[in-house]
Amino acid sequence: MGTSPLDRIRVVLVAPLYGGNVGSVCRAMANCGMSDLAVAAPADLDLNEARMMACHATHVLDGRSTFATLAEAVADCAAVMGTTARRGLYRQHARTPREWAGKALEAAESGSRVALVFGREDKGLTNEELALCTHIVQIPSDPRCPSLNLAQAVMVCCHEIFVASGTFEPQTEKSAEAPSALRERMFELWESALFEIGFMKEDKAQHMMLGLRRILSRGTLTEDDVKILMGIARQAKWAARNGGQPGPE
Numbered sequence: 001m002g003t004s005p006l007d008r009i010r011v012v013l014v015a016p017l018y019g020g021n022v023g024s025v026c027r028a029m030a031n032c033g034m035s036d037l038a039v040a041a042p043a044d045l046d047l048n049e050a051r052m053m054a055c056h057a058t059h060v061l062d063g064r065s066t067f068a069t070l071a072e073a074v075a076d077c078a079a080v081m082g083t084t085a086r087r088g089l090y091r092q093h094a095r096t097p098r099e100w101a102g103k104a105l106e107a108a109e110s111g112s113r114v115a116l117v118f119g120r121e122d123k124g125l126t127n128e129e130l131a132l133c134t135h136i137v138q139i140p141s142d143p144r145c146p147s148l149n150l151a152q153a154v155m156v157c158c159h160e161i162f163v164a165s166g167t168f169e170p171q172t173e174k175s176a177e178a179p180s181a182l183r184e185r186m187f188e189l190w191e192s193a194l195f196e197i198g199f200m201k202e203d204k205a206q207h208m209m210l211g212l213r214r215i216l217s218r219g220t221l222t223e224d225d226v227k228i229l230m231g232i233a234r235q236a237k238w239a240a241r242n243g244g245q246p247g248p249e
Ligand code: SAH
Pocket: 083, 084, 085, 086, 117, 118, 119, 120, 121, 122, 123, 124, 125, 137, 138, 139, 140, 141, 146, 147, 148, 149, 150, 153
């Protein structure tokens, strides 16, 4: 059993027709930290095309398992999530990938295997195949063109699960948010620089400085940001006194 719940998510492709799509599926899976690919009832796939589209995810392609039927491909899976672009009979309980992502993760975290099942490029999944599914997933799309490319449908579903898993940590700002005292020193410096370069006169100063405060408080100012802004003000003051010549570094 893998250590990450994502290791227990299996993407099952039912009778895919195009090697290129299978390769793109591998890449999408690897982007989302998944590697368990099963192919049920495959036709003669163009593996060169698959390898080319898999790019850096050939390990997913090479590690795929092959089954004669969908039933065999999902035999060891507790939750079986079938995807469909169509509406209608047997599909009323369909939910979006975002709505099912938590459920899929919950099952995988508890140690169960979860299958995400995708249909043929031309005909999707049959009603018999959908009947094997415990959950139905529908990706929201324009009703005039509801059907996504197979690999793109895989990407949308896997990505929702990946995001919900919290695996990805966004980069954090290295410099701390500037404290009030530092910001105030910067505003003093800017005020005197703006006087010195002749940008504002006493009567407009208060109005202008409030405007500057408003602009700069719209985002987060880090200590590094404030230091840059102070450097600009110091240089402006220096240049004003030295006839606009470039100042010392
Ligand atoms: N013409 C087929 C669509 C096949 S698209 C049909 O009418 O069913 C290939 C596969 O991509 C589908 O079987 C499904 O697994 C997935 N897919 C495409 N669009 C989707 C959508 N909007 N929601 C969920 N799955 C979708």
